[in-house]
Amino acid sequence: MSRRHKVEGMTDQATDADPDMQPDIPGKPTSASRTTLSHIMTHNDTNLLGTVHGGVIMKLVDDAAGAVAGRHSGGPAVTASMDEMVFLEPVRVGDLVHVKAQVNWTGRTSMEIGVRVLAERWNESDPATQVGSAYLVFAAVDADGKPRRVPPVIPETDRDRRRYQEAQIRRTHRLARRRAIRELREKRAAEGFED
Secondary structure, three states: OOHHHHHHHHOOOOOOOOHHHOOOOOOEEHHHOOEEEEEEOOHHHEOOOOEEOHHHHHHHHHHHHHHHHHHHHOOOEEEEEEEEEEEOOOOEOOEEEEEEEEEEEEOOOEEEEEEEEEEEEOOOOOOOEEEEEEEEEEEEEOOOOOEOOOOOEEOOOHHHHHHHHHHHHHHHHHHHHHHHHHHHHHHHHHOOOOO
16 A cells, blocks of 8 residues: 555544444543644745745644644644645734644544634734634554554534534545545546546
8 A cells, every 4th residue: 555545544534333433542622632833923934925925824734733633642643634724814024823723523543633823913912813724634643653543522612513513524525525536537547548
């Protein structure tokens, strides 16, 4: 199995009806791993337009999500996918960026982490503005890089429960999209097309 297929397989979780899905690991509340990372943007972070490079924000998003995934799973976790990275407003030099992340959903070995990015001027008292958001899927791995079980997440608030339900919808769409693409590629290969 190729490395790419190994990572894809890590996020292909059992359904709730699967007996293997029954938690033998105690669940953890959403608040147990919720994290905020803050960083002041400098000239080193800018793109050719003079605003903060999207890749810098994406790295901060991945760092915060990774911290949450590691905390929730109790060990190493790797980024398996990033969905819906949305940039709502530009970030400028001198902005204090806050990256807030939490576990939205857990499968057997994977977790969806929701991330909100907020920015405020470092020297002003105006409230922070949301400038981006993303959803990432992390797979918990052992020392050999093989998938390992994660504790179920226990939503604590109505907002947590809504995020859990929305994460299940995103997961269903992710798996359906992956399946449809695989079927299309297999069909094209059977018809003699080379990609």
